[in-house]
Amino acid sequence: MSAATDAFLAMLAAERGAARNTLAAYARDLAQAEEAIGDLAVAERDAVAGLAGKWAALAPASVARKASALRQFFGFAIDEGWRQDDPSAALPAPRARRPLPKVLGHDQIAALFTRAEAEAAGGEPKAVRLLALIELLYGSGLRATELVSLPLSAVPRDAPFLTVTGKGGASRMVPVGARALEALGRWLALRPQVPPSRYLFPSAKGGHFSRVRLFQLIKALAARAGIDPAIISPHVLRHAFATHLLEGGADLRVLQTLLGHADIATTQIYTHVDSARLVALVNSRHPLATRTTSD
Template structure:
């Protein structure tokens, strides 16, 4: 790695609060490009344009990530006065389309909660924990990592919110519903001591927290028992359901951005596409002319 690359990565960490995984990904992308074109700071447009062929077998999303890393790197060099001309406009422009998230209906959510509540009625510790986890995932839209690593100190006794430290170390305040608060209080009565986390790990590592892998397993098991295909369920899918259903209920996109902890509103805007997709599905399935058109061999509205 060159001194310029090291300085750029140091800036990402110090000024933008980039996470370690993000820094590592940028480092790999810059190093891979440098192996092909040589010194990035002195590379011209022709060398950067040739990367299109070098990356031809990669997925468009992967190419887009690499291009983003290089564009930011050259922007840094411009800002630092290291180069006078930005050659990054010669980089390939892959046509990427952000995939729509998997969707859960309100009925799917109701089945999950009905099953989780039924299992928690007996007071068994794992079932009570399961219900609290589900309430926080769907009720507050937390990421899996944020939930399993949630420290006790982040939960105020009386205030109806929790302070989350998300990607890049950025903090945000997320409301806790009355239902979720009740589930957490019930879990607090049974929760093993000895850990600073809300959801401690079990077994010998009880001082640590529940793992993301275990959280995935718990949700998929619950889905199966609720009669839902486990492949459709994950912590991220529940986060998407939280966002989609809030938007359907009239939530403002900027408020949704703050609740989800998105740095860029463009990331949140995918939910407007989800909402539009639901509207199209609704028209095609429920409009009076839809059934009539299909019956005559036509297409849906």
């Protein structure tokens, strides 16, 4: 990549606290754009417009993400005095409709946990670890990265809360239910001490458990529980946590805090998933709900 894009990525990390995965995505998109049209700090407007043709086969969401990365870079380049013009208007602006999240039903959640609890009943460490992992995914709504990188110090002592470091390095307090606390206690009694690790879920080399392995174990558990592995992932359990809380009457702002969403608009997608409950809520709680048309 050019020195300009390197500087832009450094700014995202230092000033905006961008997460590692976010920086990697920006780096990839900017590098691919530079491969196509050269140094972005000096690229001509016509060359920028030509990216639309190179992105023609991509999904609208991918085009929107790439265009967003370039728009932010061009704004940064102007601020730094590297460019006098802003060619962002030449970039395509597809309307990417955000897909509704996959959500497991209550029966599927029950089947998954019934299987996990039965396997953990024998006290085998890997089975107990898996039970603790899914309890935290569904019981506290953690992201996969947040879960596998939890430090041992995050385990609650006096209060039933985890301290979680989310996207952009933002910290939040996440409540831990009685079931998850019990599963954590069982895991801590079996957690290996060698090699030494500061993580709650250590790897064999002393680092932390990997996201890839977490995906694999959850899909394998689903298959053993009679659930199609294609419809489940750590993120699907997080979605189930959010949707089932909303069904139970949770406030959207509270849900935003629990999920660690910076923008309430991200949380609002769950209102589409739970639209039936919202309609029933309006019909039962609106001031005019008890009035008849003849009143």
